[in-house]
Amino acid sequence: xxxxxxxxxxxxxxxxxxxxxxxxxxxxxxxxDMPGSCxxxxxxxxxxxxxxxxxxxxxxxxxxxxxxxxxRAGEDPLAVAQKELHEEAGLLARDWTMLGRFAPxxxxxxxxxxVFLARDLAEDHQQLESSERISVHRLPFAAARAAxxxxxxxxxxSLAALALLDRWLLRGxxx
Amino acid sequence: xxxxxxxxxxxxxxxxxxxxxxxxxxxxxxxxDMPGSCxxxxxxxxxxxxxxxxxxxxxxxxxxxxxxxxxRAGEDPLAVAQKELHEEAGLLARDWTMLGRFAPxxxxxxxxxxVFLARDLAEDHQQLESSERISVHRLPFAAARAAxxxxxxxxxxSLAALALLDRWLLRGxxx
Numbered sequence: 110x111x112x113x114x115x116x117x118x119x120x121x122x123x124x125x126x127x128x129x130x131x132x133x134x135x136x137x138x139x140x141x142d143m144p145g146s147c148x149x150x151x152x153x154x155x156x157x158x159x160x161x162x163x164x165x166x167x168x169x170x171x172x173x174x175x176x177x178x179x180x181r182a183g184e185d186p187l188a189v190a191q192k193e194l195h196e197e198a199g200l201l202a203r204d205w206t207m208l209g210r211f212a213p214x215x216x217x218x219x220x221x222x223x224v225f226l227a228r229d230l231a232e233d234h235q236q237l238e239s240s241e242r243i244s245v246h247r248l249p250f251a252a253a254r255a256a257x258x259x260x261x262x263x264x265x266x267s268l269a270a271l272a273l274l275d276r277w278l279l280r281g282x283x284x
Numbered sequence: 285x286x287x288x289x290x291x292x293x294x295x296x297x298x299x300x301x302x303x304x305x306x307x308x309x310x311x312x313x314x315x316x317d318m319p320g321s322c323x324x325x326x327x328x329x330x331x332x333x334x335x336x337x338x339x340x341x342x343x344x345x346x347x348x349x350x351x352x353x354x355x356r357a358g359e360d361p362l363a364v365a366q367k368e369l370h371e372e373a374g375l376l377a378r379d380w381t382m383l384g385r386f387a388p389x390x391x392x393x394x395x396x397x398x399v400f401l402a403r404d405l406a407e408d409h410q411q412l413e414s415s416e417r418i419s420v421h422r423l424p425f426a427a428a429r430a431a432x433x434x435x436x437x438x439x440x441x442s443l444a445a446l447a448l449l450d451r452w453l454l455r456g457x458x459x
Contacts, residue, residue: 115291116298118314121392123291123298128341132414139293140342141316141392166303167315167394168387179391211438212343214389216354217296217316219342221437239307258451262396263386268447269440276433 110135114142120179121218141218147190148177148270150208151200151227152250152284159198159230160253164242172264173256177222186223194227198245199235202227209273213266224270226277228284250284285310289317295354296393316393322365323352323445324402325383326375327425327459334373334405335428339417347439348431352397361398369402373420374410377402384448388441399445401452403459425459 116123121143130136151159161174178193180186187205194200206226213222237243248256257267278284291298296318305311326334336349353368355361362380369375381401388397412418423431432442453459 116314118312120314123314126341130414131417134414136415137293138341139291139295139298165387165390166301166313167392168390168396172387172390174390177391209438210436211440211443212340212347213440214393214395215340215343215347215349215439215441216352217342217393218389220389221343222440239305239309240311242306258447261385263384263444263448264390265386265388265397265440265444266390268386268444269438271447272433272443273438 139217141214141220143218143220144180144182144184145186145221145223146177146179146213147186147193147223147225148175148266149190149194149202149225149227150175150270150274151194151198151202151230153230156250156284157247158250158253159200160246160248160256161197162244162246168262170262172262173260173267174264175267175270177266187225190223190225190227195233196236197241197243199233200227201231201233202229204229206277208270208277211269211273213269222266222269224273226274314392316389316395318393318395319355319357319359320361320396320398321352321354321388322361322368322398322400323350323441324365324369324377324400325350325445325449326369326373326377326402326405328405331425331459332422333425333428334375335421335423335431336372337419337421343437345437347437348435348442349439350442350445352441362400365398365400365402370408371411372416372418374408375402376406376408377404379404381452383445383452386444386448388444397441397444399448401449
């Protein structure tokens with residue numbers, strides 16, 4: 110029925126919609142409104158990957174994660190995935206495969222996350238923003254999978270990305 | 285340095301923190317602040333599960349999902365998981381196993397999701413709120429897994445919950 114943008118910041122909008130419920134009454138819906146995000150799973154020719162260790166301010170914890178970054182309006186998912194892989198992991202990839210999409214926070218965000226497999230990799234330098242604390246760790250893929258799955262507080266987005274990689278592998282593809 | 289609650293609604297707070305960056309400057313951080321959420325994976329004695337088909341207003345789509353619901357301050361994760369399984373799936377469970385925790389939206393929400401395995405199930409009636417459009421589908425577990433993994437836009441939280449179930453199974457447990 111109506112949409113009100115309550116806050117706009119450089120990363121996302123925070124909005125309030127009023128919409129008609131099944132019983133005919135009008136309900137409020139508060140949510141984060143943003144174009145999306147792009148994650149990549151880098152895999153080197155030797156079967157290793159580059160996993161990130163990221164300080165997450167909101168959780169007061171360091172998490173193991175795949176590279177991920179937010180999109181701005183009008184940006185191309187692949188271009189954002191390439192930029193984030195370069196900035197966060199210091200990697201350049203020449204071979205990109207779309208693995209799928211998921212909604213990380215369906216109840217309170219419009220965000221759709223696009224997941225890519227990044228291969229044919231070359232190492233360059235990280236380019237971090239002053240707000241980012243990220244270290245890069247090159248690991249055999251099985252060790253990276255264990256690091257993601259076994260941490261006390263998992264990163265939901267990396268676990269969902271792994272599920273999309275496994276779907277691609279189950280369809281007969283190989284790394 | 286400072287915390288400002290910009291919006292408080294029945295489901296979450298939306299806040300702005302100002303904090304000191306590595307370079308000494310002060311950065312703003314906008315985020316959803318909430319106690320957490322609880323998801324459950326119901327498994328019947330015959331190996332079937334109950335998967336939900338949920339209309340997600342923010343995505344304009346129906347998603348396959350495991351039951352999940354938000355916590356309010358001071359609530360117990362298990363009690364919330366029990367309440368949500370009853371309300372959304374119409375199920376009562378007598379056997380509960382904690383599978384783990386993940387952060388669904390680490391960059392813009394403090395939410396931690398607690399994941400439970402729910403067994404020894406009895407069927408009761410759904411108790412939906414007027415804002416909820418949810419149908420319940422009893423499926424063999426492999427079919428439910430395929431429904432979650434194969435959808436065009438996946439539910440990141442259900443995929444992360446599946447990863448925690450698989451971790452538990454890999455540790456030698458059985459359903």
